[in-house]
Amino acid sequence: MNLKHASYIMAILEAGSITAAAKKLLISQPSLSQTVKAVEDELGLPIFDRRAKQLTLTYAGQRYVESMREIMTAERNFLSEIAEMKNDHRATLRIGISAQRSISLLPQILPSFLARYPLVTVELKELPSVRLEELLSKGGCDVAFITTASKQNDLEYRLLENEQIVLMASKQTAISRRIGQGTEIELSEAREENFVNLTPGHSVRTIQNHLAQLCQFEPRVLLELFNMEAAKLVTAQLNAVMVCPYGYIQGDTRVETLTKCYPLRCHGFERHFYFCYRKKLRLSSYMRDLFDIARSKCQYHTM
Template sequence: MNMKQALYFKTIAKYGTITAAAKQLYISQPSLSQTLRQIEDEAGTPLFDRSTSPFHLTYAGERYLRAVEAMLEIETQLKEEIESIRRDDGGRLRLGISITRAMQVLPDVIPIFTKAYPNVTIELTEAASASLEGLLQKGQIDLALAALEANEANIAYELIEKESIGILAGRDSQLAQLVPSGTPISLETVEKEMFVSLDSSHSSRIIQDRLFRRYNIRPKILLETSALEVARRVALKGGACMVLPDVYADDFVFKSGGAFYPLKDYENHRHFYACYRNDENTKKYIRDFVSITASVLAHSTHGKRISQK
């Protein structure tokens, strides 16, 4: 059964006669009769009781009509979906973002985006920033929101938020007990502190290793973890330090008795970017997702809290 046969069958069932159905379909009665014979031959059983006027469906015909209606409904939905994709207001957005940044921005971004694009499905990949650029280049995601250095020629980078790098210190660390929070420090100040370290999939770890090499220091590592939130909490409770972007030095840090110190001798080049492949086929809804994210972060307060401590 093809879609033309399905439409013809449904029309005959609706109007009850070949004559009325042919008139609605703008085809000849003989042509429609021939199509019906083909359908019934393929089914191997009568689908209409022709002894009545108008025709009535047999039981097999009732089951056949149910399948016909399902097929036609699927075809209609598919056409609408394809048309929506063609207009750029429907489709799929494969988004890559770190878990911590997802917690920070998605609760505010998603409701705004889905209201504007109800026909776009979001498929979320949660991974550390250092991994997302590779997923983007392999075509496994469409958009990455990640802390990166803008280096790849085939990727478009839109700056969402600048990040500064500092040292998070737990309340019981020697640094927090001796130096007021917010004071710019050099890395030598914390050479003898214990550190909590993120694993190599994180951009913060890349910066940390770069800093340790630059100052030729090898602090004791209390814990290495893949989860930024675990690292923060262990550092705060364990009286340790960690290299951390300022955007994660939030109210939780200070309510836990922690402190945050900007690094005075380091200029950070890894910032929070929206990244997508640099071609002409970037969907409008991807660009709009980026704009919404930038607007949400611009109006948030997390970036202002450090200076108030």
């Protein structure tokens, strides 16, 4: 089995096509197609289902990818252990993080981390948390900072921070005139308000959907935004409400003076902030230190 060939197959899966993967890998499409053929000839079975409209793996292809991921993880673990024996910290660390978290967390942790490990090259993968879990499972990054409400069996989750989910309401809204700041409420208290929603894929949006279903109402959506900062600022200026982690509001005078916040009864639908990695991955000393630095910067945000 050729590990370089395996990395090419995984690049094709991640890119969605041979053409896109070839561009990303800076090799020709015919050359990459020959790599696929070489792997299939070695296995004696096709790894891609060429009848499907979208690029999909055959069962043999699935088993090949699963097995090669385990082999590549074992190789990385071994090389990491040898490097530590030699006190050699030259490495590339692929870190997954959401765009929102990168704004608040990376300036706090990267200066200390890179000062301690100047030979470690950091590659950032900025994606929503839901996609980061998938990327980790597929070996697309080494570790990730993920805010999530659920867990996958093949990942390890080390808690960095618990979060309190609140309803942030502009002071122009009826609910802000009716209910005092800091009162715990059901989401249904805002059934007559205009909602500024985060786009699907945000774990906060997932929680909001669950709570709305539990309360048996459909929120009246004024706007739907991907960026949480933009959503906060828009909500504060309009006659609207938004479901948001309190940690993203606390200390932000741009919105605190214009809004009231109400802790939501989440009925078990919670989200937490984790340092995540594949269960079979051996954490190197610099990965462990990254976790320790991040944990020292995180705190529990509550009203």
